[in-house]
Amino acid sequence: MSWVTKTLSSTLGRKLIMALTGLFLILFLTGHVSGNLLLFKGDGGQAFNIYAKFMTTNPAVKILSYLTYISVIGHVIYAILLGRKNKSARPIGYAESGASTNSTMASRNMGILGTIILIFLVVHLQSFWYQMHWGDLPFVTYDGEEYKDLFSIVTFAFQNELMVAGYVIAMIFLGFHLSHGFASAFQTLGLNHKKYTPAIATLGKLYAVIVPILFALMPLYIYFTS
Amino acid sequence: MKLTLKVWRQKNNADKGGFVSYPLDGISTDMSFLEMLDVLNEELTEKGEDPVHFDHDCREGICGMCSLYINGKPHGPQQTTTCQLHMRSFKDGDTITIEPWRAAAFPVVKDLVVDRASFDRIIQAGGYVSVNTGGVPDANEIPIPKTIADEAFDAATCIGCGACVAACKNASAMLFTSAKISQLAMLPQGQVERKERAEKMIAQMDAEGFGACTNTGACSAECPKGISLTNIARMNREYFSAVLSSENV
Numbered sequence: 436m437s438w439v440t441k442t443l444s445s446t447l448g449r450k451l452i453m454a455l456t457g458l459f460l461i462l463f464l465t466g467h468v469s470g471n472l473l474l475f476k477g478d479g480g481q482a483f484n485i486y487a488k489f490m491t492t493n494p495a496v497k498i499l500s501y502l503t504y505i506s507v508i509g510h511v512i513y514a515i516l517l518g519r520k521n522k523s524a525r526p527i528g529y530a531e532s533g534a535s536t537n538s539t540m541a542s543r544n545m546g547i548l549g550t551i552i553l554i555f556l557v558v559h560l561q562s563f564w565y566q567m568h569w570g571d572l573p574f575v576t577y578d579g580e581e582y583k584d585l586f587s588i589v590t591f592a593f594q595n596e597l598m599v600a601g602y603v604i605a606m607i608f609l610g611f612h613l614s615h616g617f618a619s620a621f622q623t624l625g626l627n628h629k630k631y632t633p634a635i636a637t638l639g640k641l642y643a644v645i646v647p648i649l650f651a652l653m654p655l656y657i658y659f660t661s
Numbered sequence: 662m663k664l665t666l667k668v669w670r671q672k673n674n675a676d677k678g679g680f681v682s683y684p685l686d687g688i689s690t691d692m693s694f695l696e697m698l699d700v701l702n703e704e705l706t707e708k709g710e711d712p713v714h715f716d717h718d719c720r721e722g723i724c725g726m727c728s729l730y731i732n733g734k735p736h737g738p739q740q741t742t743t744c745q746l747h748m749r750s751f752k753d754g755d756t757i758t759i760e761p762w763r764a765a766a767f768p769v770v771k772d773l774v775v776d777r778a779s780f781d782r783i784i785q786a787g788g789y790v791s792v793n794t795g796g797v798p799d800a801n802e803i804p805i806p807k808t809i810a811d812e813a814f815d816a817a818t819c820i821g822c823g824a825c826v827a828a829c830k831n832a833s834a835m836l837f838t839s840a841k842i843s844q845l846a847m848l849p850q851g852q853v854e855r856k857e858r859a860e861k862m863i864a865q866m867d868a869e870g871f872g873a874c875t876n877t878g879a880c881s882a883e884c885p886k887g888i889s890l891t892n893i894a895r896m897n898r899e900y901f902s903a904v905l906s907s908e909n910v
Binding site: 437438442445446447449450451517520521523524525526527528529530531532533534536537538539542543545615618619622623624625626627 | 667680730732733734758760763764765766828830831832833863864866867870871872873874875876877878879882883890891893894895896897898899900901904909910
């Protein structure tokens with residue numbers, strides 16, 4: 436084994452991949468939530484549809500989107516690899532657990548939270564991402580240029596109470612996952628410093644609240660306004 | 662005090678093991694937890710039964726020999742070693758569950774005794790300095806800032822009891838290994854083998870079958886010496902910079 440593969444198959448190497456892919460996905464979420472704020476514009480979806488076309492055709496965005504797919508897949512695969520190692524590290528469990536007194540619920544259940552988010556992600560991609568790329572979408576014309584009307588698909592999907600409820604609940608799980616994952620990624624990278632660690636922790640908590648709330652407001656806004 | 666002890670009994674490593682309940686009376690609140698177990702063992706011995714086996718040595722909280730997972734927590738409800746835990750931390754009529762450390766890398770020898778030789782092998786892999794230290798040096802001969810010396814000393818207070826592994830949901834040994842890497846990485850004497858140490862100790866930690874770190878912080882919260890999580894971040898930095906810059910291809 437070369438030193439690279441040896442490092443990346445060590446426990447710390449695997450944690451490094453979890454941290455880097457996780458941080459990249461946080462960057463992705465920041466972009467995703469910012470762009471989708473256009474749903475609140477109230478212009479019948481014009482800005483959103485133009486944005487959607489840009490996001491699926493711009494070459495720079497294409498590179499970023501491939502990095503995002505790789506990050507999601509990498510994050511999942513390495514979570515499974517680490518999870519299996521962690522399970523085998525304690526074949527016989529304890530009869531009693533005092534874990535609630537020494538750690539947070541989210542930190543102990545990152546795997547479960549992540550699995551729920553992954554299930555949500557599959558449904559979410561099927562509903563919008565797949566439709567945008569390969570679905571049979573209606574077209575709209577703004578200033579003589581044709582655009583896929585993704586906005587109509589989004590507004591149609593969020594007429595359904597179950598869909599709205601599912602999205603809001605999924606965002607709660609995302610919030611808990613981020614509440615631990617954000618600061619944890621920095622710790623794994625070894626970025627721990629008296630000056631910056633408290634700020635990273637605070638930023639992580641804020642991020643874990645603000646971003647999922649903004650996401651959850653989108654289906655709620657559409658449901659109650661259309 | 663009147664107590665009921667639910668104790669893990671296991672004849673040897675091949676035995677499946679299980680809990681046995683023992684009623685115990687006349688326990689003083691001034692007794693240490695281990696003295697309470699001594700009382701139980703005297704009763705068992707008088708009855709001709711096999712006493713409960715548990716590890717202990719100095720009983721002063723400095724050797725790291727005692728263990729025991731008491732009521733769901735390593736070393737019990739106080740952040741100290743089991744030998745420094747006193748019966749005043751419990752109430753009359755309590756049922757106390759006592760289990761051994763649970764980790765693949767800490768196989769049960771008998772009852773509550775586990776084999777922690779995996780920690781020794783991590784140390785043997787690189788937790789030493791091989792510079793000739795000579796006789797006692799003069800004070801301040803090697804200038805080390807007080808803050809660095811303090812931090813290295815804090816890491817060095819790790820007694821290797823294994824409570825971090827016992828507390829961790831992944832049975833990870835990262836707090837222990839990071840403390841042992843940190844105490845040498847911060848001092849001039851530790852520079853010679855600095856990169857090699859990080860690589861070898863972490864390889865050994867993996868080979869022993871310990872889990873990964875999820876940064877839950879349970880280890881540090883339960884550590885009788887309060888070893889900080891900053892050591893784990895430092896270990897990660899040491900490891901990543903070592904693999905990137907060492908000569909080991």
